[in-house]
Structure formats: C-alpha cells, structure tokens
Amino acid sequence: MTTKTNSTLTERQEQRRRRILQVSAHLANRGGFEAVHMREVAELSGVALGTLYRYFPSKVHLLVAIMQEQLQQMHERLRRRPPDAGDPAAAVAETLTRAFRGMQREPRLAEAMVRALTFADRSVSAEVDTVSRLTTAIVLDAMGLTGPPTAEQLSVVRVIEHTWHSTLIAWLSGRASIAQVTVDIETVCRLVTPSRPNP
C-alpha cells in the first residue's frame, strides 16, 4: 500500500469541501442556525447526504468549521491593519468591537456560528479548541505582547473570550442591547490592565 490513506484531499475533494462551507454559510446567513438543513446543504452542494456527513460529522461540526474560517480571515485582516489604540486594554476592546460590528452586518450567520460553538459537546471539542486557540491568538496579538504570556494573562484572555461568546449569545437572542455588549466588552477588557493593588 502506498500513500492512499493520506490526509491530503484530492483536488475535487477540496472543491467539495469549499462548496459545502460556502453553501452552509449562505443558508446560515438567511435564517441562522435552524435554517441550515443538512439535506439542503447536501443538495445545493451537489453532494450526497452521506458524503456531507463524511466531510462534517454533524451540523455543529459544519458550523464550527465555518467559524474557524471566519476567524482565520479576521486574524489576517487584523494583522494587516491592527488597532491603533494606545494601551493594550483599549486595543483589545477595539479589536472585539470591530469584530462585533462585523457580526452586526451578518447577525444570522453570527447566530448560527456562536450557537453551534456553545452547543458543541465533547465530540466537537477538538474543533472548538481550534476556534478557541484562534480567538486567543487574536486577543494576544491585540495586546501586543512581548514574549510568552504569563498564566495570569492566559486566564485574563480566557475570561475575555468567555465574556465575548456569552455576551454575543445574549445579544443574538435579543436579551442584550448593542450598547450593553459594547460596555461589557470594555468592562472585561479593563482586566488586561495589570493594575491590581497588591496588598
């Protein structure tokens, strides 16, 4: 046996994958999480249902993969044009606020991705972890760290991420206003300023 069980996808496979993601994002964009029907995704992607499930073992996997893509694009965008704020806290806040504005443009897509992310169970933990690492990288970038982050800083970033996801959920399900989201982001970002009075 030669390299047949290769993790590299053939050209057609790569195209299939891309088409699936594209179609799914389109459906998510109109109608959100519940409007993404696996049968419809398969059909519009020109792929059998079984094949769809071979590429993405569940609807949640699929939507998390979309979020992964979006985050990668955003990461690049931010690298190209980083926030210009002065202190790290403001920079992180501006980064997240910018991301939030992006979501306001496509709220249903955002809802689909975030719902999938927080609804994901153990079987998706690897993919969710990837998303988490990407988000962490973005925030750390915004903080303009020099050298590896401390444990304290990692915890702070995690807290920021938690707040980010959860406040988005509240906003997307109509329980929080845009203003509230913005304020909460700024509030939590204050944590990055290491101004704790050590008694």
Place this chain on the structure above:
Amino acid sequence: MTTKTNSTLTERQEQRRRRILQVSAHLANRGGFEAVHMREVAELSGVALGTLYRYFPSKVHLLVAIMQEQLQQMHERLRRRPPDAGDPAAAVAETLTRAFRGMQREPRLAEAMVRALTFADRSVSAEVDTVSRLTTAIVLDAMGLTGPPTAEQLSVVRVIEHTWHSTLIAWLSGRASIAQVTVDIETVCRLVTPSRPNP
C-alpha cells in the same frame, strides 16, 4: 364565565408540574441534556406528551425551568449562610466557587441546564431572563451592596455571569480543567474591586 382563565394552577396541576420537573432532573442527572427525552419524561411523569408540552413548550424551556428552581434554592441557601470572605471580590468568588463545587457533584445535570440556557433562542428569552435576574441577585448579594447598583456595577456583574456560564460550558464539554475554571472565576471577580488607576 368567571375566572377560569386563571393563571393559578390547581392542586393536581401543581403536582404534575412538580413531578415533571423532578423526573426531568433525574433523567438529566444520568446522561445530561441529550438523555432527557420528552416522551420518557411524559411517561415517567404519568402525563400525556401533549400535556407535557402544555406545561413546558419545549425541552429547553423545561431544562431552563429546572435551572430556575436550582438557583432559587441556592439563593436561599446563600442567604442563610453567606460567604464569610472579607472584600466583595473574594465573597463573589467564594460564592461562585461554592456553586461550582455543587455542580461537580452533579455534572450531568449541570450540563443539561447550562447547555439549555446557552442554546435557548428568542422563544425562551423571558425564562432565560428570569434565570439571569436570579444570578444577578445572587452575585449582588455576595457583593454586599449598600444601595442600588451603579451601571458600572451592573456591567461588571454581567461580565461575571458571562464568564460563569461560558467557563462552565468549557468545563462540561471537557475543554477546561477544574483548576482553570476556578482561576478564571477568581480572575473575573477581581473586576468587582474598583481599583482602576485613573490616569
């Protein structure tokens, strides 16, 4: 017609409701969110499926109602025996850590409730709001506020709540350790200490 369309439940109805919640909590406790099957809940509660849906319009409603109950109990418990920490931040942290220990005792039930809470869509927003208010009340209590909270304080409490839910999700789906959860709770609780150096 006299007051028949009354929001007061009759005795039997109250019992039914209680029975349903009890059975659901039991099922959630073994197996978590996905192990709560509406048909089984109905059967074990001695109630027709249609009736179950009259009491709780969806599985998410049902599980959120359970969380509501648990929070009420916890609130009373905390009133009876408040945390003894010195400063507000430590008190909030201890309160949440105590709640976390409770969840470690019944992780699957916790998973069911928290998953339902974060997966809830607009149709459950009223109930989720109630849960949110309860949580807010608990945290504000722990802070030992004198007088009504400021907008700033409310935002802080919201951020704490966000972190609380989201870190729980991460723990329950195996992506965060107990230590991480604890550290993150303490980190976010530091926000309640208004020690920001105003430059």
Place this chain on the structure above:
DNA sequence: CCCCAGGTTGGAACACGTTTCAGATTCGGG
C-alpha cells in the same frame, strides 16, 4: 490495461423533538 481500496451516490430508515386532534376527564359556577 486491470484491479482494488476507498470514496461517492441515492435512498431508505431511524431517533427524537414537536404538532395535531378527537374523544374522555376535570373544574368551578349555577
């Protein structure tokens, strides 16, 4: 050129949340 391992297809089937409905039961006022 042939062959085979693995991928793809079409479609049926299953699981579970949710809806629906006609008939039986319960409730509270008269």
Place this chain on the structure above:
DNA sequence: CCCGAATCTGAAACGTGTTCCAACCTGGGG
C-alpha cells in the same frame, strides 16, 4: 347535580438530524 369551558389523554404524524447500505465510480499501483 348539571353544564360548558378548559384541560388531559392516547396516538398518529411530521420535520429534521443522523445512520446505514448496496451499487457505482475513481484514482493510483501492478
């Protein structure tokens, strides 16, 4: 005790995510 309205029951049926499978296709090794 009787009545009408609301509620409950039992069961079927629907929608959608997920699984399964037999037949077909593809791509690379011999």
